[in-house]
Amino acid sequence: MSYVTNILVAGIGGQGVMTAADIIAQTAIRAGHDVKKTEVAGMAQRGGVVTSHVRFGEHVYSPSITPGHADLLLAFEPAEALRWAGHLRTGAAALVNTFAQTPPVVSLGLFEYPDAPLEQLARYPISVSSLNAGDMAIGMGDRRLVNSLMLGAAARHLPFDSGLLKQALLDRFANKGGKMLTLNEQAFDAGYREPGKI
Amino acid sequence: MTAAEQVRNPQAIFISGNEAVAMAARDADCRVAAAYPGTPSTEILEYLSAYPTVYSEWSINEKVSLEVAIGASLAGSRALCAMKHVGLNVASDALMTQTLIGAVGGLVIAVADDVGLSSSQNEQDSRYWGRFAHIPVLEPCDAQEAYSMTRFAFSLSEQFSVPVLLRLTTRICHVKGLVRTDASEKTVARFFNKDSSRYVMVPGNARNRIPLMMQRDKELAQFSESCELNRFEPGQDRRIGFVTSGAAYCHVRETFPEAPVLKLGLSHPAPIETIRAFAQEVDQLIVAEEVEPLLETELKAAGIQLSGKDILPRIGELTPSVLRPALAQLTGDTCTTAPATQNDLFPRPPTLCVACPHMGIYYCLAHVKNTIISGDIGCYTLGAGQPWNALDTCISMGASLSVAQGIDKGRSEADQNKNVIAVIGDSTFLHMGMQGLLDITYNRGNVTILLLDNRAVGMTGGQNAPSSGLDLHGEETIQVDFRKLCEALGVKPARIHEVNPYELPVLFKALREEVKQTGPSVIITNQPCVLTERYRQQPVLAVDADRCTGCSNCLDVGCPAILVERRETVIKPNGREKQLAFVKIDSAACTGCNLCINTCGPDAIIPLSRDSRINAVEVSA
Secondary structure (H helix, E strand, C coil): CCCEEEEEEEEECCCCHHHHHHHHHHHHHHCCCEEEEEEECCCHHHCCEEEEEEEEECCCCCCCCCCCCEEEEEECCHHHHHHHHHHEEEEEEEEEECCCCCCHHHHCCCCCCCCCHHHHHCCCCCEEEEECHHHHHHHCCCHHHHHHHHHHHHCCCCCCCHHHHHHHHHHHCCCCCHHHHHHHHHHHHHHHHCCEEC | CCHHHHHHCCCCEEEEHHHHHHHHHHHCCEEEEEECCCCCCCHHHHHHCCCCCCEEEECCCHHHHHHHHHHHHHCCCEEEEEEEHHHHHHHHHHHHHHHHHCCCCCEEEEEEECCCCCCCCCCCCCHHHHHHHCCCEECCCCHHHHHHHHHHHHHHHHHHCCCEEEEEEHHHHCCEEEECCCCCCCCCCCCCCCCHHHHCCCHHHHHHHHHHHHHHHHHHHHHHHHCCCEEEECCCCCCEEEEEEHHHHHHHHHHCCCCCEEEECEEECCCHHHHHHHHHCCCEEEEECCCCCHHHHHHHHCCCCCECCCCCCCCCCCCHHHHHHHHHHHHCCCCCCCCCCCCCCCCCCCCCCCCCCHHHHHHHHHHCCCEEEEECCCHHHHHHCCCCCCCCEECCCCHHHHHHHHHHHHCCHHHCCCEEEEEEEHHHHHHHHHHHHHHHHHCCCCCEEEEECCCCECCCCCECCCCCCECCCCCECCCCCHHHHHHHCCCCHHHEEEECCCCHHHHHHHHHHHHHCCCCEEEEECCCCCCCCCCCCCCCEEEECCCCCCCCHHHHHCCCCEEEEEEEEEECCCCCEEEEEEEEECCCCCCCCCCHHHHCCCCCEEEHHHCCCECECCCCC
16 A cells, blocks of 8 residues: 555644644645545534644545554644654654643642653654744744744655645735735744754 | 546545535535534535525524425425434434425435544434435545535435435544535426325325335335445455445555455445345455444345454444454454553543633532532533533433423432522523423423523534524524513513623522522523624733732632642641642633632732733743
């Protein structure tokens, strides 16, 4: 069977996980692949765990990534990176936004947020890069820029030209006016420059 | 068409299964579409609403939506109704009679099963309705087939004068793939043909229709044997052959690329003889179906030897990670799939949104003693979670009132002092709750009803309902007056209250007073869902760190924007330990609803702009 590339995007409802996955899928289509994209998002708008699976190659049958077969994990939150790390294959890459978000069950003291999630991640047979996309986005003036920052950082790991991915992102803002377009382009570039291996 | 051809085809578009169903209905000249929103089917009608050639509506419930579609079909138009699996239970009364009448204009019932339970109160297999109602079942496996089979369903419906069940699952509805559409068609103009012997299902007429239905079953079974939707895919490795359908087909193909597969698109009536012949060509025949062993039982009854649910799970999706180890038992192959490593991480359950008007209600309910609280479907179900733990039952849509009536009437001596409370939302009340209220008033029930009117179907994303004053298209229409409605259903005017759910003292007062009353009371809340355009954001709040005493009362509201900055353990004068939690407010998430201010004794929660010594998450890095 021809090889299929598996991208797992993970985060929390409301972070733009599905949009990021959609942009990767659009880029894969432009690169000439067959593509399937799905999400696991039970009641996702209410702060629950969200993942989106993007699979592309010569022919994609199942929309779901088999655990242990993901090539890249794009994690929008450090604890969520840890939650899904086991779905990566040996030698895969994880790209993590280090901006932590604690749910009410942690605030209430019922559960603990993991200690040093990036150090725990480093124990997996994968390569981990990180950036604080949350702080960077807030610094750039809009929290929603996390998405573009993460995509920019992901461009280094995806098997297509980074310009193609950037264009698919910018096409989303083509009719929304210059400021959003410029901001997202800047965020993409900043994300592309930023992540360092840990 | 292969994937590569699809990709090369500039006409191919990247859409979800739900969007594909909507486009296909439009292209098939469907004139009327109706639904009640429900995950994972909701988007079908949202997409259809954009097409001016299709009349589309949010109906009050699924039975009504099917009846609207039936009427349109009898009037000669092609019609579609969409619902999630539990919705078909509601609509089943209409379905079981419609199957005798049959369709005139093509009638398609798109039912989305939540296989794996992403957001439903149960997992059920809608294919049963095909057998029960004697109607054909089509099962697309991806967005492309969702498109082509919806087109096919309308013509099949007209060819056999039968409603057609399009069985979707989450992995069809919410999976995007490349889809090539076909030229749209124009149906012939028909008219309503008065024919009471066919359309009026009194016993004498219905009795005459049953043999016709049986004859239709036979013809459909014959049709299935040669139907092009039932496709044979040869394979090199004949140790195992698969009969499969829907999303399970994709998972089978992914996992066993060399196995021969009989893929059923028209899965009921099944092409029994075709399957019998296929069984002769392979060492072992496996039926891979999500969820129930439905086809498996039929084939076994026909004397065909096979395996199915003896090796495959009966719940959830048949993904490659499930199929591979299960089949390895039969083939003797080693299973190479590494089990996913699980981390011992905190759960991240769904919770009410920041500033949700329901949070105050559940805060109050959690603080009122001696209650039995009957809950309902929708966001209110989340009140069962932390920190409120304020729900005792949740059965089905609209059931909170009737279940509460049952609890009231059936309570034992030990529960005589308990206050029975029912919680229901606006859209849910209109869907099926009104009847329960009438039962309570008519039969002198003693229930306090909280009617949480947030002017939207909140859980599915804030769709409109008669409580919104807006229709599916966002156009203005009537807005139901709940006070008058409750009065009409028999509640005394003095026992109906309208309250602002953000004003906790008012809410507490109304609740405490009404639970003491004999007879039904209704407390209606009047603030919009935060996901809708109606919601107005107010100045963002922050915590004055100098004043915060760490009492953590505010955490009991359950707002996701309130975060713990640090914890301390102190020894109280009585020698007991006390945990303190000093909080901050995520200013990027806060919308200034002021609920938490009500719970803060030391007045440490203040508008962000008023004090610079605040302990908020910084706005600029």
